[in-house]
Amino acid sequence: MIDIIIDDKKICARENQTILQAAKENGIKIPHLCFHPALKPSGSCKLCGVEVASPTGKQVVMLSCILKVKENLKVKTNSELVKAKREKAFNKLLQMAPDSTRIRTLAKQFNVAVTPPPNGCIRCRLCIRVCNEIVKAKALKMVKTQTGSRVVPNPGCCIGCGTCANLCPTNIIKIVDQGSVRTVSIKQEIIGQLPLERCEGCGNMFATSNFLKHVEEVNLTHPDTKEHHKLCPSCIKLMSNRAITERERIKK
Numbered sequence: 527m528i529d530i531i532i533d534d535k536k537i538c539a540r541e542n543q544t545i546l547q548a549a550k551e552n553g554i555k556i557p558h559l560c561f562h563p564a565l566k567p568s569g570s571c572k573l574c575g576v577e578v579a580s581p582t583g584k585q586v587v588m589l590s591c592i593l594k595v596k597e598n599l600k601v602k603t604n605s606e607l608v609k610a611k612r613e614k615a616f617n618k619l620l621q622m623a624p625d626s627t628r629i630r631t632l633a634k635q636f637n638v639a640v641t642p643p644p645n646g647c648i649r650c651r652l653c654i655r656v657c658n659e660i661v662k663a664k665a666l667k668m669v670k671t672q673t674g675s676r677v678v679p680n681p682g683c684c685i686g687c688g689t690c691a692n693l694c695p696t697n698i699i700k701i702v703d704q705g706s707v708r709t710v711s712i713k714q715e716i717i718g719q720l721p722l723e724r725c726e727g728c729g730n731m732f733a734t735s736n737f738l739k740h741v742e743e744v745n746l747t748h749p750d751t752k753e754h755h756k757l758c759p760s761c762i763k764l765m766s767n768r769a770i771t772e773r774e775r776i777k778k
């Protein structure tokens with residue numbers, strides 16, 4: 527048997543065992559993905575790094591799935607040096623497999639901060655800009671998080687106009703009309719949930735009360751607003767076609 531010290535704890539390991547195997551047998555957790563007990567180690571994932579003293583005395587990180595036990599070897603599995611290398615290794619793997627829940631769960635178990643999975647937002651800010659500059663609802667903003675910038679709602683500001691969803695080049699903002707409620711959301715996060723009103727022509731639900739109120743306020747002076755803003759696009763088209771036909775009939 528060989529005595530080694532892992533995280534200040536004396537461990538009795540078997541000859542020819544790797545540090546990872548000895549740690550596992552003694553309930554000491556080291557993250558690993560490419561190790562398999564039936565196969566020769568390959569050192570590919572780089573997650574299993576541990577800190578040891580090199581022959582020159584310098585502290586270095588070595589792969590515990592490859593490194594063999596040695597009498598009185600002192601091993602640290604959670605030093606700052608190990609944590610830095612581990613974070614780098616996790617993020618490198620996630621670059622290749624960003625949606626892997628196994629890697630993300632493992633990273634969480636070892637408290638490693640990793641980049642969030644891509645949510646389809648290319649950070650073009652079109653949604654934020656149109657909501658601020660044209661709609662003037664200021665319902666969206668970009669926030670910096672530890673893991674990168676992302677678009678988030680300003681609670682209670684969305685009027686449910688749908689302009690952001692129409693402009694979003696990657697289609698990650700969704701508008702869902704269900705019964706008498708419109709929900710605007712970005713991924714799983716709700717931007718606004720608002721009651722819908724019926725078109726005064728056909729009776730179909732078509733726009734949110736907040737949006738219609740907003741149109742009234744913004745375009746109060748325009749003569750068409752008062753008459754037509756409570757009609758859905760199909761009914762407005764029908765009306766204007768009728769008006770054109772009527773004008774042509776009078777001309778004749």
Ligand code: SF4
Nearest residue numbers: 657684685687688690
């Ligand atoms: S749906 Fe809401 S967030 Fe989108 S542009 Fe309209 S007010 Fe802004």
Ligand code: SF4
Nearest residue numbers: 647648650651653694
């Ligand atoms: S949600 Fe869409 S429109 Fe807004 S920043 Fe992201 S990609 Fe651009």
Ligand code: FES
Nearest residue numbers: 558569571572591
């Ligand atoms: S388990 Fe993948 S490098 Fe050691």
